[in-house]
Amino acid sequence: MPFHAEEHTRIVPVERLRPGDHAFASYADEESRWSTIGSFAQTGITRGERVLLFADPAVPAATVLEHLEAYGPPVGPPLKRGQLKLLTMDRMWRPREISVERQMAGLRREVEEALHEGYPTVRSAIDMAWVAAFGADVEQVLWRESKGCHYLFTDAHYTEICTYDETRFSGDVLDRAAAGHPTALLKGPGTLLVLPIAEPGSGTYGLRLVGEADLSTREPFNDALRRIAESQEPRVVLDLTELSFLDVYCARAVLRMAAEDGRRVVIRCDGIHAHTFLLLGALDIPQLTVEGE
Amino acid sequence: MGPTTQGSPAGGPQRPPGPRVHLAADHRLETDFTSADLPRLRVVLGEYAARLGLAGSRRNALLLSANELADNAIRHAGGGGLLKLYRRGALVCCCVSDSGPGFDVSVIPERPPQLSSPTGWGLWTVRQLTDGLEVGPGSGPRPLGAVVTCCVRVV
Known part of the structure; x- marks a missing residue:
C-alpha cells in the first residue's frame, strides 16, 4: 500500500513549525529531501536559533552546504560562528556503543550547550539515513521517535524534523514513524x-x-x-x-x-x-x- | 544605513536574549526563474528579505508583491525572467526583468478593479502593499521587455 502522510492528524508546511514541534517528513526524490531540510535550516539561521544538521552520512559536507544555499543566503558565516553545526549521529554515543539512551543524552547535551551559549532555541534536522549507516535497530529507533523523546520538547526550546527516504524504509515503518510524531510535514514548497x-x-x-x-x-x-x-x-x-x-x-x-x-x-x-x-x-x-x- | 542587526528578523519586535545574528550588509540575491521555480524562489526570497531587515507584515508584503511580479513575467512575458533582491538605503527592493512585450505604468488601475475583472489586480495590489512601484523598459534587443521594481521600507 502506498504511504500517505497526508492522513496524519496534523500536517503543516515546514515554515509553520513552532518551537517544541517534533515532525515527521518523508521524501521520494532529492528535491523533496533538500527542500525540507534547506528551508528548515535557513529559517532557523534567520531566527537566530542554533541549527543542528544530521545529514545523510553518505553525502559530503560540501554538497550538504550547497543544498542549503539553494534555499537561502550563503551558510559559510553561520557555520563559522557555530550557529549551524553539521553533525553525524554516531557522535552522540561515541566512543561507547550505540544505544537509544546515549543518543538521547547526546542530543540533550547539544540542546543544553546551545542554550548555555545564549541561543534562545535549538532546531535539528535529522536525515534518517543514519539508521542504516550506523546499523541502528529500527524498532529501537521507532520507540525513540514515538515515546522515548518527548521530554526534549516539553519546554519549547527544541524543534526537530526527522526525514525518511521512502525508498529505503518499508511502508509499515513509514506509517508507524509518521503516527509516532505529533506533526507531519508537506513534501515541499509548491504543495x-x-x-x-x-x-x-x-x-x-x-x-x-x-x-x-x-x-x-x-x-x-x-x-x-x-x-x-x-x-x-x-x-x-x-x-x-x-x-x-x-x-x-x-x-x-x-x-x-x-x-x-x-x-x-x-x-x-x-x-x-x-x-x-x-x-x-x-x-x-x-x-x-x-x-x- | 546597513541592514539592521537589532530586533527580531523574523518574529515580533522583542527578540529573546541570545547571540546576535550578524547580518551581512551585502546579502543580495540575483536569480533566473521560470514557473517551475516559483515556490522555491519564495523560500529563498523570504530568507533573504528577513536578513535584509524585513520582518512580520512588511516581509509578507514583499513576498506577496515579488510573487505577483514573477507570476506576471511567467504568464505574460515569456515564461520567466530575472529577479534581484537588494537593500537600497532604508528600502528592500525587488526588481524583476523580463523579455516580454513590455508595458507602461498607466495600465495599473488607480482604483480597485471589479471582482469580476480578470486583469489589473496583481499590480494594483503590489502598489497598495509596497512603498514604491516603478515600471521601466528593459535594455535587451526587441522586444525590450519590462523592468518592474517594488520596494518595502525597513521599519
Whole structure:
C-alpha cells in the first residue's frame, strides 16, 4: 500500500513549525529531501536559533552546504560562528556503543550547550539515513521517535524534523514513524492539500487548505472551489489557517466564489491572508465573514 | 544605513536574549526563474528579505508583491525572467526583468478593479502593499521587455 502522510492528524508546511514541534517528513526524490531540510535550516539561521544538521552520512559536507544555499543566503558565516553545526549521529554515543539512551543524552547535551551559549532555541534536522549507516535497530529507533523523546520538547526550546527516504524504509515503518510524531510535514514548497474539515457542524460544508495557493497549485485550488460550489449545505467554511501562501489570483477567486454563491461563507485564516482579503474588498460582501487573527 | 542587526528578523519586535545574528550588509540575491521555480524562489526570497531587515507584515508584503511580479513575467512575458533582491538605503527592493512585450505604468488601475475583472489586480495590489512601484523598459534587443521594481521600507 502506498504511504500517505497526508492522513496524519496534523500536517503543516515546514515554515509553520513552532518551537517544541517534533515532525515527521518523508521524501521520494532529492528535491523533496533538500527542500525540507534547506528551508528548515535557513529559517532557523534567520531566527537566530542554533541549527543542528544530521545529514545523510553518505553525502559530503560540501554538497550538504550547497543544498542549503539553494534555499537561502550563503551558510559559510553561520557555520563559522557555530550557529549551524553539521553533525553525524554516531557522535552522540561515541566512543561507547550505540544505544537509544546515549543518543538521547547526546542530543540533550547539544540542546543544553546551545542554550548555555545564549541561543534562545535549538532546531535539528535529522536525515534518517543514519539508521542504516550506523546499523541502528529500527524498532529501537521507532520507540525513540514515538515515546522515548518527548521530554526534549516539553519546554519549547527544541524543534526537530526527522526525514525518511521512502525508498529505503518499508511502508509499515513509514506509517508507524509518521503516527509516532505529533506533526507531519508537506513534501515541499509548491504543495497544496485539500482536506475535508472533520466536524464541520450541521448544515455546513467545510474544506481545509494546507500548503501554498499560487500559480503552481492552481489545479487543486480551483478544484476545491468547484467542490464548494457543488455542495448543497446552507453554510460554507473555508479553513486557510495552515495555508502558508495565498497569491492575489487565489484570494480574488475565493472572494468571487463568496460573492456569487449567495450562501453564508466563513473564511478562517491568519492575519496575513485576512489583510489580503480586506484589501481586495471582503467587506463589500455581506454574506462573508473573515475570521483572522 | 546597513541592514539592521537589532530586533527580531523574523518574529515580533522583542527578540529573546541570545547571540546576535550578524547580518551581512551585502546579502543580495540575483536569480533566473521560470514557473517551475516559483515556490522555491519564495523560500529563498523570504530568507533573504528577513536578513535584509524585513520582518512580520512588511516581509509578507514583499513576498506577496515579488510573487505577483514573477507570476506576471511567467504568464505574460515569456515564461520567466530575472529577479534581484537588494537593500537600497532604508528600502528592500525587488526588481524583476523580463523579455516580454513590455508595458507602461498607466495600465495599473488607480482604483480597485471589479471582482469580476480578470486583469489589473496583481499590480494594483503590489502598489497598495509596497512603498514604491516603478515600471521601466528593459535594455535587451526587441522586444525590450519590462523592468518592474517594488520596494518595502525597513521599519
